[in-house]
Amino acid sequence: MSDCRSVAILGAGMAGAAVARRLADAGLAVQVFDKGRTVGGRMATRRDGTLQFDHGAQFMRAHGPAFEKRLEDWAGRGIAAPWAGAGRRIGIPDMTAPVRDLLTGLSVASRITIARIARTGSAWYVETASNAVHGPFDAVAITFPAPQGRALLDRSGYALPGIERAAYAPCWSLMVAAENGVTQALIEPRADPIALIAADASKPGRPPGSRLTIHATADWSRNHLEDAQDAVAAALLPAAEYHLGLALRPSYVEAHRWRYAQVEHPLGRANLYDPTLRLGAAGDWCLGARIEAAYDSGSVLATAILADFGGPV
Numbered sequence: 001m002s003d004c005r006s007v008a009i010l011g012a013g014m015a016g017a018a019v020a021r022r023l024a025d026a027g028l029a030v031q032v033f034d035k036g037r038t039v040g041g042r043m044a045t046r047r048d049g050t051l052q053f054d055h056g057a058q059f060m061r062a063h064g065p066a067f068e069k070r071l072e073d074w075a076g077r078g079i080a081a082p083w084a085g086a087g088r089r090i091g092i093p094d095m096t097a098p099v100r101d102l103l104t105g106l107s108v109a110s111r112i113t114i115a116r117i118a119r120t121g122s123a124w125y126v127e128t129a130s131n132a133v134h135g136p137f138d139a140v141a142i143t144f145p146a147p148q149g150r151a152l153l154d155r156s157g158y159a160l161p162g163i164e165r166a167a168y169a170p171c172w173s174l175m176v177a178a179e180n181g182v183t184q185a186l187i188e189p190r191a192d193p194i195a196l197i198a199a200d201a202s203k204p205g206r207p208p209g210s211r212l213t214i215h216a217t218a219d220w221s222r223n224h225l226e227d228a229q230d231a232v233a234a235a236l237l238p239a240a241e242y243h244l245g246l247a248l249r250p251s252y253v254e255a256h257r258w259r260y261a262q263v264e265h266p267l268g269r270a271n272l273y274d275p276t277l278r279l280g281a282a283g284d285w286c287l288g289a290r291i292e293a294a295y296d297s298g299s300v301l302a303t304a305i306l307a308d309f310g311g312p313v
């Protein structure tokens with residue numbers, strides 16, 4: 001295989017990082033773009049002064065051998081560690097660490113929103129929201145949440161049939177620092193309005209302090225999707241106190257809305273790839289609502305691209 005094949009990977013969450021790592025290891029030139037300030041996507045950590053919250057995904061679990069092998073590798077190198085029992089592992093020192101590890105040494109452009117993609121002959125170009133054009137690339141891999149990937153395809157005049165079938169539930173995430181301590185590591189009421197309460201400092205590698213991440217249920221989040229942050233905090237805080245069995249004395253409260261949080265209706269296949277266009281899409285929306293699904297989807301898309309380029313898979 002020629003080593004001058006180049007692939008633009010749009011999105012630097014777990015799926016994009018898995019595509020990028022596998023292609024780069026096979027000798028392809030990869031360029032990753034993400035609109036975020038940092039990589040990781042929904043494997044996210046919010047920092048505000050000395051405060052730190054995992055306000056997106058809380059933990060990783062492996063159901064299959066490929067991701068289990070990856071988790072073991074991260075654990076061996078101090079990039080993942082066990083938390084809260086039952087096979088749950090977290091990124092060390094934060095939830096973005098596993099994605100950062102996959103992207104080590106690769107070309108990643110952050111704070112770049114991709115607005116359009118276009119093909120001239122067999123060459124792909126990607127256009128940013130500020131009208132900068134990057135390329136040429138031999139192939140493009142889109143790893144946004146499905147509705148955002150579909151919107152990019154529509155704007156650009158391309159289609160990957162099936163992407164419209166995947167659907168997400170939203171999630172309001174409330175970050176709270178309190179003056180009084182919380183002893184439980186993880187509570188999962190999974191009853192409206194509270195899905196989960198996680199004590200950040202109970203996780204290995206996190207700074208000490210009484211910090212909680214509170215996730216609302218999918219139904220509650222959907223019904224309050226357009227509510228103001230203050231209203232969300234005012235509703236979730238007392239509900240969390242009820243489950244914790246104590247009145248919090250908050251010193252910091254911040255709500256974050258994840259519009260596309262957890263996959264409700266996955267596509268049911270590992271990815272979409274059109275070899276005629278050399279255009280593909282991957283993400284958790286292909287296989288299910290978890291980090292492992294994003295990893296597996298991205299890895300299999302990379303395999304499809306390599307097979308198309310005629311190299312070893």
Ligand SMILES: Cc1cc2nc3c(=O)[nH]c(=O)nc-3n(C[C@H](O)[C@H](O)[C@H](O)COP(=O)(O)OP(=O)(O)OC[C@H]3O[C@@H](n4cnc5c(N)ncnc54)[C@H](O)[C@@H]3O)c2cc1C
Pocket residue numbers: 010011012013014015016033034035036039040041042043055056057058059060061112113114115143144145148171173215258260261262282283284285288289290291292294
């Ligand atoms: C609140 C919450 C809790 C969760 N809890 C868990 C959990 O405990 N365990 C678990 O396994 N999973 C959990 N998940 C799901 C898990 O986070 C996802 O399945 C996984 O991280 C998805 O990875 P991805 O690469 O498919 O997508 P993403 O992580 O969403 O990555 C997509 C990337 O595309 C970028 N992007 C989008 N549009 C553009 C654009 N136009 N231009 C440039 N870049 C763009 C985004 O910035 C993002 O970085 C949770 C998710 C949320 C939101």
